[in-house]
Amino acid sequence: MGAVEYTLADGHADLATVAEMAFTPLSESNGQIRTRSKAVWFRFNLENTSPSAVKWVVAASPPQLDEVTLFTRNQDESDWHRQSVSDRQPFNERDIRYRKPAISHTTPGVSSTTAYLRVAYSENDSLIPQVTLWEEKGFYNHIQREYLWLGAYYGLMATLTLITVLFAVTLKDRSFLYYGLFLFSTTLMWAVQNGLVYQYLLPESLFLHNEGYHIFFLLFALSALQFSKVFLRTREVLPRIHLFFTIAQALALGGLAIRFAGIYRPVTDLSLFVVAILLLLPVATWQAYRKGVDHVLWYAIGWIVYGLGMVTNIGGRLLFWSLPLEGYILQLASLVQAMVLTIAMGERLLYLNRDRLKAIEEAQKDPLTGLGNRRVLHEAYDNLRDHFRHAEAPLFLLLIDLDHFKSINDRFGHNAGDAVIRDMADLLRRLSRREDVCVRFGGEEFAVLLQANTLAEAEQIAERIRREFEHRPTVYEKQQIDHTLSIGIARVATSNPKRPTFENLIAVADEALYAAKSAGRNRAVAAESDEINPFNDRQPATDS
Incomplete structure (x- = not known):
């Protein structure tokens, strides 16, 4: 192909008029032509030195170009041949089924073709045309590479969109x-x-x-x-x-x-x-x-x-x-x-x-102590009971109540009472094992859900908690606060087919706690029955 030249003309100018106009060689310095309301005309020669005919394809972009017209005249011809493609016609009417306007021309062997290409918008839009000339084989190879990239782009975008929609539906x-x-x-x-x-x-x-x-x-x-x-x-x-x-x-x-x-x-x-x-x-x-x-x-x-x-x-x-x-x-x-x-x-x-x-x-944490709350204990009871059921390993609940806590608040103040509560929580953390569940049950009550081989072992754990709390008074603002606690112990038989409820367990442990209070406080008492009675209807004791 020879040198490419261009010129700008009014939209109504025809080939004869444009052929008489001055053309400017297209170079790297003016490689992008920009115009509004004008048509851009390109002039170039197609040289074919081979004995066989060569088919050329000229493609223009952007795809929204309204008018692309190619005027060609082979070396031994006197008449101009006119071909046009427009995106103002249905796509199926295009000779070359390509997303951009494209026109083909065949130059005979050992001959040349003079060509004028006109590109324009019908609206008063900014026009920055790009024109590429290919031999037919190179053109279709280019299309394959181009559509490979476009397929990858739209495939990835479709995948991301689908994933996002699934998340939107699932997560609402x-x-x-x-x-x-x-x-x-x-x-x-x-x-x-x-x-x-x-x-x-x-x-x-x-x-x-x-x-x-x-x-x-x-x-x-x-x-x-x-x-x-x-x-x-x-x-x-x-x-x-x-x-x-x-x-x-x-x-x-x-x-x-x-x-x-x-x-x-x-x-x-x-x-x-x-x-x-x-x-x-x-x-x-x-x-x-x-x-x-x-x-x-x-x-x-x-x-x-x-x-x-x-x-x-x-x-x-x-x-x-x-x-x-x-x-x-x-x-x-x-x-x-x-x-x-x-x-x-x-x-x-x-x-x-x-x-x-x-x-x-x-929501499951007590803000004063950092221990879990009653909800945590309930969930742990369900989980641990199922976990140890086949092994028939017994679980025990220690229900703990601080003795005379109201008197501590009345004498030393509520801030001092909070300090006692925190000391109790720290003691439970220190003495409990990783698998034990320690919670603040409410007010001055705490609970520990643990697994022990025998009731005697559970009683030893409860006694250690009681003794440590008694012998380690709380010091608040240089005042020593002596305190004791009472513990009720209830046994959970994991093999019990009646599957006693959490409320049953609390009722039995509270009954044992009531017995500890009635016996003079500062002691641990186990429930009389080593099984939870699901029909126990005794009212929980309320005594500090």
């Missing part, structure tokens, strides 16, 4: 729903940009392919802003930014309404403005982090990657950079962004699960 978490909508709108936006919606999904929908891509830009921005509002919790921590994002979303909705009303030009500028607002998301992320929103690192990285892709793409067009993967930089950035944001969502899920477990732990 609206952040995953909005993220799924964001991924879907991103995929759809690029499918329109790549011409794949026109080629595969809606080949008859000329409106969506020609003028509808602004709609998908706006949907992309809408979903991105909504997802960001939820992820960054802007309503709670960044009310001004939340308002700004909401206004931007209102503008996007207004743009959609205007576009469906048939107005074109303002929507183009509005869609670019709303998408440009997304470049501010890393700033919003930093502000949210300063306000206490954690798990935002990967989110920030995702939008920084997308912002760099956008800046690089725009900068390449403005400064005529020659870049690898030119035309796909921003799309590749969107794929990296999607994968990084998925990591961010996974991290957020881990944080939420951590917070949930922490909330459960706090």
